[in-house]
Amino acid sequence: MSQPFLQLAIDVGNSRIKFVLLKTEVPAEESSPLPQVVHSISTLIDGTLPWEQIKAWFQGQQELLCQTVVAGSNPRGIARVVKNWPQGNLPVPIEVLNTDSFPLEICVAEPRKVGIDRLLNAVAANVLRKADQAAIIIDTGTATTVDVVASDGSFAGGAILPGFELSAKALNDYTALLPLIPVDDLHQTEPIVLGKNTTDAIRSGLFWGQLGAVRELVNQLQQQSLPNASQVHPLVLLTGGGSALLAPHLIEFVQFEPLLSLQGLALVAQKISGNQ
Numbered sequence: 001m002s003q004p005f006l007q008l009a010i011d012v013g014n015s016r017i018k019f020v021l022l023k024t025e026v027p028a029e030e031s032s033p034l035p036q037v038v039h040s041i042s043t044l045i046d047g048t049l050p051w052e053q054i055k056a057w058f059q060g061q062q063e064l065l066c067q068t069v070v071a072g073s074n075p076r077g078i079a080r081v082v083k084n085w086p087q088g089n090l091p092v093p094i095e096v097l098n099t100d101s102f103p104l105e106i107c108v109a110e111p112r113k114v115g116i117d118r119l120l121n122a123v124a125a126n127v128l129r130k131a132d133q134a135a136i137i138i139d140t141g142t143a144t145t146v147d148v149v150a151s152d153g154s155f156a157g158g159a160i161l162p163g164f165e166l167s168a169k170a171l172n173d174y175t176a177l178l179p180l181i182p183v184d185d186l187h188q189t190e191p192i193v194l195g196k197n198t199t200d201a202i203r204s205g206l207f208w209g210q211l212g213a214v215r216e217l218v219n220q221l222q223q224q225s226l227p228n229a230s231q232v233h234p235l236v237l238l239t240g241g242g243s244a245l246l247a248p249h250l251i252e253f254v255q256f257e258p259l260l261s262l263q264g265l266a267l268v269a270q271k272i273s274g275n276q
């Protein structure tokens, strides 16, 4: 049996950098159509790059790291990662800076302006959806995006709205009286709906508002952009840094894939290097 194909994929977003080690069995396993996550770590966008932790993933491992790849919606952040690439035996990264090598048709007015993270999600969704099934992808990052992959596999566009942290920050920045609510507060307990003080009222709005926005967008996109789709329901995928917060409330109709864009990035890198 051949060695699995191991990849380190790095997604540089607007607030965080995600470093993920992925494994693809060779020959491909039928049970796992996407590269499987072995390890992951994330840092704040200007934080120390976690090279020592990443190197520790390989200590005592028989399997060889085959490839590293970096992409994301934050060009300055990508440049910092590449400039600070560590000495040693991490392979030189493939930089995916545009979508020329993507196995994806992009059906929007200006394809080059679409964030690469949205398109990486679509590449991964194309591996998960059935033939003739459309997909809707909810990605809760700095911005939340709700995007459509048509049943022919093309990226069809979608919606962009502020994510949890950005919304919290905007309320604080643009008002005199509203405090900054840490996103971690939302993890503690499910926010009460009827806030009886300012903090609870903001928590309620951030949490239930984001949940409601996402539900409504899935509904609208399904009705308006997939009206004549086959009888098959679209595959609805949930991913991104804030997705664990929403997952318990959407689980009846979404598939939770917290690192979808990194799995899409690993697929694109395999294609670039001829390993797919």
Ligand SMILES: Nc1ncnc2c1ncn2[C@@H]1O[C@H](COP(=O)(O)OP(=O)(O)OP(=O)(O)O)[C@@H](O)[C@H]1O
Pocket (backbone or CB within 6 Å): 012, 013, 014, 015, 016, 017, 042, 073, 117, 140, 141, 142, 143, 163, 164, 165, 166, 183, 184, 187, 240, 241, 242, 243, 245
């Ligand atoms: N405990 C948490 N730690 C960090 N982020 C969280 C947490 N809970 C929710 N979030 C949300 O996830 C977002 C981070 O998302 P993600 O990790 O996908 O990276 P990002 O760089 O912010 O996103 P993007 O790729 O969209 O630029 C935060 O802005 C926040 O809205």
Ligand SMILES: CC(C)(CO)[C@@H](O)C(=O)NCCC(=O)O
Pocket (backbone or CB within 6 Å): 014, 073, 113, 114, 115, 116, 117, 118, 141, 142, 143, 144, 145, 160
């Ligand atoms: C929308 C975000 C911020 C989501 O991470 C990113 O994909 C981006 O910067 N996009 C560029 C604009 C666009 O996608 O149309």
Ligand SMILES: [K+]
Pocket (backbone or CB within 6 Å): 013, 117, 139, 140, 141, 142, 240
């Ligand atoms: K994102």
